[in-house]
Amino acid sequence: VQAGARTKASRVLHGVWLLVFAAAFPAALGIVPIAALAAVLVHAGWKLLPVRTWRPLWREHRGEAVVLAATAVAIVATNMFEGVLLGLLLAVAKSAWETSQVHLEVTGLEGSGAIRVRAVGHATFLRLPKLLDQLEALPRDREIELDLSGLRHLDHACAAALGNWEEQRRGPDGTARRTTPSVAP
Template identity: 35%
Template sequence: MKLVKVDFATDLWRQDRIEALVFGVTFAGVVGFDLLTGILLGIGVSLARLVYTFSHLDIRVEKDEASGVAHVFLDGAATFIRLPRFAGVFEKIPAGYDAHIHLSGLTYIDHACLTMLMDWGENFEAAGGRLHLDWDVVHRLFEEKAWRPANAT
């Protein structure tokens, strides 16, 4: 108990409650069981958070059938874990529509989702649709996350 800095825990709670939860679970495991169990519990909660972060994707579609316009808003991480849902949403947009894909809410897009989006876009436009996609956002996501060299700071 003397090793815990209460000021640190309260600051952590104000900054990021999930991280504070990881800290609290680790602390409770160390005090309640033993050091190894506490650390393993903390790792388990951290892994659960990581899986949630990389599998959480909100997709909102707004269609205006009168004007033939569809807006698709993507928020979260577009990874292969959500690829079936990701692809299913785009397949429901009728040919001939004017499709606006809003990517600014994405925190990450992996190669599988990007490839699927590009292939769908080609097929969609070949079928008479018009695709509006902000490639600057895609470029930024890959610059910041995927293509940064390992030794870059």
């Protein structure tokens, strides 16, 4: 880009030329000092870091900034492979955490009738303890209608846990029931 490249083909050709020279002249790479290759990698990596946009990135997407910083530090502290692998694992964990948002909408607590509980979001094992804590905090002496129609995803662990909660809660007096069929995991 700095040399005037404007098309996608120029990017592809850049990679092709590097591959051709590395394959055609492997002995030439052996002559280049390791410190020089490391300096080229550090320089290329530094250019990839959005230094000017770091503050807005931190304010708006703190998780992305943490993944980026941890990856950069891991690459410098260990090696390229392990640093990139750590960054990839952190990005996957962050994505899994963000997509497993589930919350309960509880109505009818004030009256004396049934309490309606509607689950909304993605119910995964990552949020299962929080979900079960919220369900256990509901009054035990009232009927509870559990509505799962707001769930976009229900994994097997959550489906089993909600079924167990429902069976325990039902007991002899039948105080819990599911008003909608469970979402397929």
